[in-house]
Amino acid sequence: MERVMWNEVVVVPLLGWPLMVTLGSSFVLVVAATALGWSRVRGPRAVRVLQRAALVGSSQALVVLLLAAGANNYGYFYGSWSDLFGGSSQAAVALPPTHGGPGPRQGHVGAAGALPAVKSGPTSWSTPTEWATRGRVDTVTVRGARSDLSEQALVYLPPAYFQPASAHRTFPAVEVMTGYPGVVANLVQRQHYPDTLLTEMGQRRAGPMVLVMLRPTVAPPRDTECTDVPAGPQALTYLAEDVPSAVESAYRVRPTGWGAMGDSTGGYCAVKLAMAHSDVFSTAVSLSGYYHTLRDTTTGDLWGGSSVLRDLNSPEWLLAHQPAPPVSVLATIGTAEKGHTGISDTRHFLSLVRSPMSVTSVVIPGGGHNFHSWSTVMGPAFDWLSKRLHAA
Structure with a gap:
């Protein structure tokens, strides 16, 4: 059974079958112990009641944990124990590295001048001989010079990136984000972003683009909602400024558009990235997104008690009160x-859009808030993106 080290204690990984097998086996053992020991408990009546309650409670708790682990294993909501309880997100990228072949641009450093803005290595998603026909997925650590945040990401480089005819070409880039809390590897392994784009490029419905795949949870376990939190994580600065700047310094991508x-x-x-930083982002695709600010137990107060700051983070408020x-x-x-x-909420947002901003909407009959619904529109979404990014 594969195990990993966490806080110097050997634990079963949060994702994968080892945890499911461990919980399932424990449940079977507890049920068996309950059946065999029910009539064998000893002691005063109150003690016997407590012993039997503990046996039943243990089996019920294990059922709940097994169902929760199964849901997490399907949805990739939490990638590691540190994601669940807070801490580093370094375990989020599950694709193993490989070696060989050309890497990103060499010799570039972050704005601070001390460490590279992007530390990169190719994964085993494709072999070096496939790079010119399938493309490559790199695992990278993006360090933010302005925000002082650091997060892991996966970068997909299309086949054209490795073809001699495009050796000096710069490519349009797309920042692809998970939901909250999110697992970066899920974008490749479960939602198949690179494979979908590869299919669209193969059918000549989309042009080559570089995908920078990451999660917006830059300060786990808190949901910062891509916000520059007063006296807290500068999530919007990291995603809107640091990531594009760092990636542009390491790969052949356009700095804007x-x-x-x-x-x-x-x-x-x-x-929000497109509306707040239209100098860098010209297009945005929202798959079952929302368009107003949220506050709950995972976010806390993201605006330092300021209603003005809260409004400025709401796309709907911005469209209703400021130039588009x-x-x-x-x-x-x-x-x-x-x-x-x-x-x-989507219909309300659509009603507020006005020139020079434009919006295209897709309503999925019977569609829900899940991977299946998003996969049905992902290919057309890439086509839509490509048409605008390549035209620019």
Whole structure:
């Protein structure tokens, strides 16, 4: 059984079958112990009641944990124990590295001048002989000179990046974000962003683009909602300024005219990046995103008690009270998505959009807040993005 070290204690990984097998086996053992020991408990009546209650409670707790682990294993909500309880996110990238072949640009350093802005290495997603036909996925650590934040990401380089005819070409880039809390590897292994783009490029529906895949949870376990928190994590600065600058210093990507794309919280962040930093981001794709600020137990107060700062982080408020930015947005939503972040919120956002901002909407009949619904529109979303990014 594969095990990892966490806080110098050997623990079963949070994702994968080892934890499921461990919990399932424990449940079977507890049920067996309950059946065999029910009539064998000894002591006063109160003690016997407590012993039997402990046996039943243990089996019920294990059932709940098993269901929770199964849901997490399917949805990739938390990638590691440190994600769940807070701490480093370095375990989020699950693709193993390989070696050989050309890396990113050499000799570039971050704005601070001390450490490289991007520390990179290719993964085993493709072999060196496949790079010119399939592309490559790099695992990178992006250090933010302005925000002082550091986060792991996966960078997909399209086949054209490695072809001699494009040796000096710069490519449009798209920042792709997970929902909250998110696992970066999920964007490759479960949602298949590189494979989907590769298919669209192969069918000549989309041009080559570099995908910078990461999660907006830059200060786990807190959900910063891509916000520059007063006296706290500068998440918006990191995602909107540090990431594009660092990636542009390491790869052949355009410094401006970026796209942003994400699901759920990542969709909200994509739209906010484009609206707040239209000098860098010209387009955004929101897959089941929402368009107003949230406050709950995972966020806390992100605005230092300032209603003004809260308004400035709401795309809907900005459209209602300030000039619209010159950006394009693709908003998708399923008809089964209800509540204050569902289809009614998307319709309200669409009603507020005005020139020079433009919006395209896609409504998925019966679609829900899940990977299946997003996968049905991901290919067309890449086509939509490509048309605008390559035209620019």
